[in-house]
Each structure stands twice: as C-alpha cells, then as structure tokens.
Amino acid sequence: MTEPKTPIIQIRNVSKRFGNVTAVDNVSLDILSGEFFVLLGPSGCGKTTLLRMIAGFELPTEGQIIIDGQDMSMVPPNKRPVNMVFQSYAVFPHMSVTDNVGYGLRISGVSKSEIKDRVEESLELVKLGGFGDRMPDQMSGGQRQRVALARSLVMRPKVLLLDEPLSALDAKLRAQMQFELTALQEKVGITFVTVTHDQDEALSMACRIAVINKGEVAQLAAPSDLYEYPANRFVADFVGAVNTFEGKLTLDEPDRAAVDCPGVGKIYLNHGVTGAHGSDVWVAVRPEKITLHTPGMGKAVQGAAKDSPEGHNFARGVIKGMSYLGDCTLFEIELEGGAMMRVRRPNLSRTDQEDFTWEDKVSMHWDSASPVVLLA
C-alpha cells in the first residue's frame, strides 16, 4: 500500500444551511489519498450532509469541495469521480445482481465483454461470485450490501463513500464486515469515506476519524489519539466511556500537575498542562484504567500511593451499581467525597465476578499517566 499523503478531497470552509438550521458549519478538512476516513458523530450532527455534499446530492451554501484537484461546485453527482454505498443499499429491485453491478458501466457505454469481466471481478472482490443471476429479493441484507459495494467498486471511483454501512446488520455480521471492509480497502487502495454514529465501528476501521458535533469538527485524529488524547469533553464522552470531573488546577509544572476536584480529591498527572494556575478544568479518566482492590488489599496500595503522590491516584468508595458484561464487570462507585466513579474490571478468572457485591467498601487506584486534562 502506498503511503497516504496527498489530499484527494479538500473541504474548504464548507457550510450548509437548510432555512434557519445550520447542518454543517464552516468545516475545513483534507481527506488523504488511500486512507480509510471516518466521519463520526451523533445523529443530526451534519455528518451525512457532509457526505452528501461530497457526492453532489447537496450543494454547499458556502465554501468549496475539491476532489482530486478539481472544484466540484458545478459538477453534478453523475459526473463526479466518487461513488456511494447508500444506507438502504438502494439495490435496483427489478435487476439481477449482474445487471445491478453492471448498470453504471452500461450507461457509460463500456463494451459488453469488458462489462462482463469487470462485473465478475467486482463480484469476486465482495465474495459474491456465482450470485450473478440472483434477484435482490432472493438475498439477505448483508448480501444486498455486498451488491451495492460491488456496484460502486466496479466504477473504479477515486473515492468510495459509505453512509452508515453497518447499521442495518446484526452484531456478529457487523464485526465481520468491519474486518472485511478494511481488508477490501487495503486491497483496492481506494480512499474510503464512511459516516457512522458507532464509535466501535469508527475506531476499528479508520485510519483517521473526524468527530463532528453540531456541524463542526470537534477533533480530527487517528483512532488511538482520539481515544487516549481527546481534545475536549464532547470527544472524550462520545468516544468510549469516561469519568469526567470538574476541578481547579492547583499544581502546574512542566512534568507534573494536579487538579483539585470537589467530591474526588486531588488528581495527579505526570505531565504538564497548558492552563493558568487556579483555572477551571476538567479531568477525564477512562473506567478501564482504574484498578479496583478488594477490601483489605487497599492498604498496601495506599501506602505506595502516599510514598509518591504523583505516581498514583487513590480513592475509596462504596459500590452502588454493578453490571456484569461477561468479559468484564462495570462498577458504579460512590466515592467518599460524594462523586460517582465508573470502573471497568476485566473478569480474568472465572470466579472474578464473585469478589464484589453491592455496598462493598472498596479502594481503587489509577496511574498518573491515565487522566487527561480538558480545557473545554
């Protein structure tokens, strides 16, 4: 695979308004050639509108979309070098699979023998070889989606757009399709742009993710950066689960910092923070980064934490809620200070879930490298 470097799609200050509603608000971003790009956001955040503007079904109220160096402002959807896989798949119900996949080539006047070869190749690519004579109503939802994929890929677009591609599939099939889509993308080398509201989907498939909130880009980053270094509370909260505490910055040195959070206590960090001393900030800690100790086991840890306060964060509380998820258990713990803390504990052995129950007094610690300070 070639290193993705040059931008294939440039979105320049694009806004879209429907009457008084601003769906997309001054968005600028570059999508690089050959990458798997995901637009992630809650429903109604404008991500689909953005995708439809790239496809040409909506025109920007302001701004410019450039695909492969060409301004798309006056280019209708049927002339754009992009193809789209629709949420409903939009497979033509009166055409066989072969006719569906070959439709785009047929109307652009490609020779019959070439159509035949390319349709077959495309169907092989999505693992539908031998299904050519089927009618869409004889296929499952997952198979119809593959037909829609093949129908777009056969056009050899510069960019493939996918609108919520996995939302209609059941959980098992969705997990499988996540792998297949990324494998497919690497194989064909086409830039994929996917819209989704599902953070697992985004994290597992994307090279880079743009988190969209209220029509604006909240953060644009690689999946692991997005998860471990969220830029603001919206991203921290939308991508994955998180404990967020408001507090005041009380210690701010180049290699360590502390935030005093009412209801929790001081939370120590092993890195500096860009923020004025005494200013209001938020601290976010992911539930899986907190270690829970059985009663009695806490003392030793507390001792260690006391020895190096900037090395470990320590807290005590009472279990108020438990949710057994099989591979792990989710705890809701009321801290001594009164704040609620969520902790995720992997069930490493079969009997792990028996260690705790409601109203147990527990202690927990987390590394000072784990919390993230958010300024907005």
Add this chain to the structure above:
Amino acid sequence: MALFNRTPVAPLEYTRKLWMRSWVALTMAFLYAPLIVLMIFSFNDSKRNVVWKGFTLKYYEKALDNSSLVEALVNSLTIAFLATIFSLVLGALAGVMLWRFRFPLKGVVEGTMTLPIIVPEICMGVAMLIFFAKVEWPSGMVWPLNLSAITIAHITFCFPFVALVVRSRLASFNKEEEEAARDLGATEWQVFRDVLLPHMKPSLVAGALLAFTLSLDDFVITFFTSGPDTITFPVKVYSMVRFSVTPEVNAASTLLIILTVVLTAVALKLQGVKGIAEAH
C-alpha cells in the same frame, strides 16, 4: 379418513370456520349470480327469454350478424383503447408531477384532479354536451375521427384514476435508488427510464386496466357525447333492451364479459398478481 383426522380450528383460522365460509359464499353468490344467469340465458332457445326452453347458439350468430351491434362493439373497443393510451400517459405524468415536485397551490391541483372521479356522471355528461356544442366540435367526420368527442370525454374521467394509482405506487419508491443511479452516472432521463419506470410498471398495468374497463362500460357520459352515427356498445344494448330483452343482448354481453376477463387475466399474468395488488 380426513373427516376424523382434522386438526382443531385455531383462533385466527377464519377460513375454516363455518359461519365465515357461508358468509363468503353468500357474498360471491350476490356478486356473480346475476352474471351467471345472464350467461346461461344467452344459450336459451326462446325469444322472450324468461323461461328456459333449450340450448342453442343461434343468438350468438344473430348478435355477430347484427352489423350495428358489431359496429357499436368496435367503436367501444376503439374508444377504450385510445382513452387508455392517452389516460396512461397523462395520468402517469400527473402522478409523477404530484410526487416529485413541490409547487404553489399543489393541494388545489391535487383536489381538482380528483374532481372527475367524484362529480356525478350525469353532471359530467351534461357539461361535456354543452362544452362540445359551444366549441362547435365537428360531427359527422370519418371513422375513427367521429369518435373524438367521446374519446376526449372518456380521457377526462379515466386519467385521474391512473394518476391516483401511480401516485400511491410512487409513495413506496426509495429515493436512494434514484440517487444511486445518479451516482453511477445516469442522467435524469436515464434515471426515469431505468429506475422509476420499472417501479411504476405495476401501477401502469393496473391503471390501464382501470381506464380500459371504465371506458368500455361507460353509459351516461357517452350517451350525452355520442352523435347519431357514433353509437357505443353500452348505448346500443340500452336501446335494444328498450324494445325487448332477447338472448341476443345476453350473447353480446357474454362476449364482452369474456373479453374483459381475458384481458384482465393477461394483464395479471404479465405483471403477477402481487405486483398489481402492490400498486394500489
């Protein structure tokens, strides 16, 4: 033995309940008994056609020899054919327009389009009569131009039915299919031809059937718009019945029934019953 091996009737198995079966049978009898009697008596060897006197085919011969009856039948079929073609085009376009576009006074346009369906036929007939008299529509032209007034009148009350059926069919159209075709490089016209038209097809078949049968058996409006030399089948039958109900009328009617049943069967066969049912 089947009689003793029956499984118990489940609560929702209405078709296996006696009262339901008798009700269905009664409804069927009510609907079709008159038609069956009409057909049987077309073979009756009796001039007065009240009592069964014996089997004969001579009234079919007589009906087919009656040149004015045959002429009326040919007229009716011609009018129905032309009215169907025009209604289909006009109705389909109107249906697509109402589905596709938003424009000022759309509700008014929609309402007025259904007027020919709800206005009493007698009023339509009188209105047509006055209209054609006022514009001095030429009469006494050569066949089939002499049928033009009746054909136009038929189109006016047939095409709203087609428009309604097409419109309701289009409501189930997935607009993403249209966008998918555009996305794959289709022009507006190609989208219409390759995606929209196939979706509309069952409603077009159903609409054509509706228009054809409505036109074929229309009496009131035709009565007001036909001239002395342009008589249609229903009008002719009416004038024959005024003298006496002979088996000849029965024979002609039976032929017409068979014709429409065959046409409907062909349409259903072409389209599939499911498709037509979906169109409504």
